[in-house]
Amino acid sequence: MSALTKEETEALIQEVLEVYPEKAKKDRAKHLAVNDQSLEKSNKCITSNRKSLPGVMTIRGCAYAGSKGVVWGPIKDMIHISHGPVGCGQYSRAGRRNYYVGTTGINTFGTMNFTSDFQEKDIVFGGDKKLAKLIDEIEVLFPLNKGISIQSECPIGLIGDDIEAVAKQKKKEHGKTVVPVRCEGFRGVSQSLGHHIANDAVRDWVLDPAAEKETAYEASPYDVAVIGDYNIGGDAWASRTLLEDMGLNVVAQWSGDGTIAEIENTSKVKLNLIHCYRSMNYISRHMEEKYGIPWIEYNFFGPTKIAESLRAIAAHFDDKIKEGAERVIEKYKAEYDEVIAKYKPRLQGKRVMLYVGGLRPRHVIGAYEDLGMEVVGTGYEFGHNDDYDRTIKEMGNATLLYDDVTGYEFEEFVKKVQPDLIGSGIKEKYIFQKMGVPFRQMHSWDYSGLYHGYDGFAIFARDMDMTINNPCWKSIKAPWKQEVANDVAVAASA
Amino acid sequence: MPSVMLRKRDDGKLLFYVAKKDLEETVESIEFDTEEKWGGEVVLGDDSRYYFEPMSPPPVIPITLRAKRI
Numbered sequence: 001m002s003a004l005t006k007e008e009t010e011a012l013i014q015e016v017l018e019v020y021p022e023k024a025k026k027d028r029a030k031h032l033a034v035n036d037q038s039l040e041k042s043n044k045c046i047t048s049n050r051k052s053l054p055g056v057m058t059i060r061g062c063a064y065a066g067s068k069g070v071v072w073g074p075i076k077d078m079i080h081i082s083h084g085p086v087g088c089g090q091y092s093r094a095g096r097r098n099y100y101v102g103t104t105g106i107n108t109f110g111t112m113n114f115t116s117d118f119q120e121k122d123i124v125f126g127g128d129k130k131l132a133k134l135i136d137e138i139e140v141l142f143p144l145n146k147g148i149s150i151q152s153e154c155p156i157g158l159i160g161d162d163i164e165a166v167a168k169q170k171k172k173e174h175g176k177t178v179v180p181v182r183c184e185g186f187r188g189v190s191q192s193l194g195h196h197i198a199n200d201a202v203r204d205w206v207l208d209p210a211a212e213k214e215t216a217y218e219a220s221p222y223d224v225a226v227i228g229d230y231n232i233g234g235d236a237w238a239s240r241t242l243l244e245d246m247g248l249n250v251v252a253q254w255s256g257d258g259t260i261a262e263i264e265n266t267s268k269v270k271l272n273l274i275h276c277y278r279s280m281n282y283i284s285r286h287m288e289e290k291y292g293i294p295w296i297e298y299n300f301f302g303p304t305k306i307a308e309s310l311r312a313i314a315a316h317f318d319d320k321i322k323e324g325a326e327r328v329i330e331k332y333k334a335e336y337d338e339v340i341a342k343y344k345p346r347l348q349g350k351r352v353m354l355y356v357g358g359l360r361p362r363h364v365i366g367a368y369e370d371l372g373m374e375v376v377g378t379g380y381e382f383g384h385n386d387d388y389d390r391t392i393k394e395m396g397n398a399t400l401l402y403d404d405v406t407g408y409e410f411e412e413f414v415k416k417v418q419p420d421l422i423g424s425g426i427k428e429k430y431i432f433q434k435m436g437v438p439f440r441q442m443h444s445w446d447y448s449g450l451y452h453g454y455d456g457f458a459i460f461a462r463d464m465d466m467t468i469n470n471p472c473w474k475s476i477k478a479p480w481k482q483e484v485a486n487d488v489a490v491a492a493s494a
Numbered sequence: 495m496p497s498v499m500l501r502k503r504d505d506g507k508l509l510f511y512v513a514k515k516d517l518e519e520t521v522e523s524i525e526f527d528t529e530e531k532w533g534g535e536v537v538l539g540d541d542s543r544y545y546f547e548p549m550s551p552p553p554v555i556p557i558t559l560r561a562k563r564i
C-alpha cells in the first residue's frame with residue numbers, strides 16, 4: 001500500500017474515533033494527530049501526559065515501575081526493596097534484561113527480588129517495624145551490598161508509613177546509603193512521574209550528599225557520564241566502547257550496569273550525555289544548575305545518527321577528541337557498510353509502526369531509515385510535550401502520531417495502514433502476530449540485542465530482516481482461504 | 495507561582511522549563527536584561543507571559559527561579 005496523504009490520515013483518525021461515546025471521543029481526539037513537520041511545537045497538534053480514559057486498554061505502567069524498574073533497578077550493587085505486597089516486585093522481576101557484570105547474590109543484586117511481602121496486619125498496624133527488620137536481615141545476609149533503596153508500592157502511601165524515618169535510622173546504624181523513594185504506583189498518570197520521583201531521590205539522597213564529601217577522584221578534562229542508558233541486552237557497553245574509543249573517559253553509567261560509586265562521582269564530570277531524555281532529563285537539569293555540568297542529548301541507533309552524535313559530543317571537547325570521533329566513525333565504516341549492503345536490499349521500502357516508551361519512538365527512526373525503511377506511525381506510552389517536540393522533525397509529513405494509544409485504536413490503525421513491521425511491547429506482540437503482521441518487541445529487544453552503537457546496528461538489522469522476511473508469514477492464511485491464483489497454480493501442477 | 499528552570503540553549507536562546515507543567519518554551523523577550531537589572535515580564539514562544547521579580551545583579555544561568563503567571 002502506498003503512503004497515506006494528510007487527508008486520508010485525518011479521515012482514518014476520524015473513522016477510528018467513531019466508535020467512542022461522545023466524551024471519550026473528544027478526549028481521545030486530542031491524543032491522535034497527523035504529523036506536520038512545519039510545526040515548531042507539538043502542543044499545537046497533540047496532547048500528552050494526561051490520565052488514561054477509564055475503560056480502554058492502555059499500555060502504561062505505574063510510578064513504581066518507573067522508579068524501581070527503570071531508574072533504580074539497574075544500579076547493580078544496591079539492594080532495591082519492593083516495599084509492600086509481594087506482587088509488584090515479583091511479577092516484574094528480571095524482565096527488563098538490563099545486563100550487568102558481577103556475582104548475583106554476592107556483590108550484585110540486579111535480578112533478585114527483595115520485598116517486605118505485606119500482609120493484612122502490616123496494612124492495619126503499619127509496616128515500618130518490618131522494614132527496619134528487613135534491612136537488618138539484608139545486612140546480615142548480603143553484607144557486600146553498597147546501599148539500599150526502598151521502593152514504595154501503593155499501600156505505603158495509603159497507610160502513611162514513615163519510611164524516611166526508618167531510612168535515616170538505618171543509615172546511621174549501618175553506615176550505608178539508605179534511600180526512601182516515594183514512588184507509590186498511584187502517583188501521576190504513568191511511569192513517567194516515577195522517573196521524576198526517582199531522579200529527585202537520587203539527587204537528594206545520593207548525588208548531592210556525595211558531592212559535599214571529600215573523595216579521591218582524579219579528574220581529567222575528558223570525563224563524561226552516560227545518562228539514561230539501561231544496558232538492555234548490553235546496550236550501554238556498546239555505547240561506552242565508542243565513547244572510550246574516541247578518547248573520552250566514561251566515569252559513570254546511569255544506570256545500566258551502574259554502581260552507586262559511579263553515581264556519587266557524577267557531579268565531577270565535564271559533560272553529561274543523555275540517551276533517554278524522558279527518564280533522566282530531571283537529574284541532568286539539576287546537575288547543570290548546581291554543578292555547572294552541561295548536557296546534550298545523543299542517539300546511538302544506526303550509523304547516521306551515531307556519526308551525528310559522536311560529532312556533536314566531540315564538539316564539546318578539543319581537537320584530540322574531534323579527531324577521535326572521526327577515527328571511530330572511520331574504523332567502523334567497513335563494518336556498517338557491509339551490514340547495510342547485506343540487509344538494505346531485503347528491507348528497502350518496508351513500512352514500520354512503532355509504539356514504545358522513553359526515547360525509542362523517535363530514536364530508532366534513523367536506524368530504520370539507514371536500512372531503507374520508513375516509519376509511518378509512532379507514539380509514546382508516557383511521553384510529554386517535549387518528547388513530541390523532538391519527534392515532529394524526525395517523522396515524515398502526514399504520518400500518524402498517537403499518544404497513549406488504546407488497544408483498540410492501535411489495532412484499527414494497523415488494519416488500515418498495513419505496515420510491514422510493528423515495534424511495540426509484549427502485550428501487543430501476540431495480537432499482531434496472530435493478525436499476521438511481523439512484530440518486534442522493542443522494549444527489551446525481543447530477547448535479542450544489543451541495538452546501540454555500530455555493533456548493535458548489525459544485530460538490529462539482522463533481527464528486522466529475520467522478522468519481516470520470515471517464511472512463516474506466508475503460512476498464516478489457511479490453505480482454503482488462499483488466493484484463487486494459487487488454486488490455479490496448484491491445479492496446473494497436478 | 496511555578497518554579498522555573500532557566501537554561502541557555504546551544505544557540506544562545508533562553509529556555510524556560512516548568513517540570514510540573516511539562517512546559518519547555520523559549521523566552522522570546524524579557525523586560526529588563528542589562529548588566530544592572532534583570533527580570534520583569536517575559537514573553538514565551540507560545541505567547542504566554544510570566545513575571546520574574548527584577549533582580550540585580552542578574553542571576554547566573556542555569557538557575558531555578560519563581561515566576562508569576564500573568
Ligand code: SF4
Binds near residue numbers: 088186
Ligand atoms: S500500581 Fe501500585 S499495586 Fe500496581 S504494580 Fe504499581 S505499585 Fe504495585
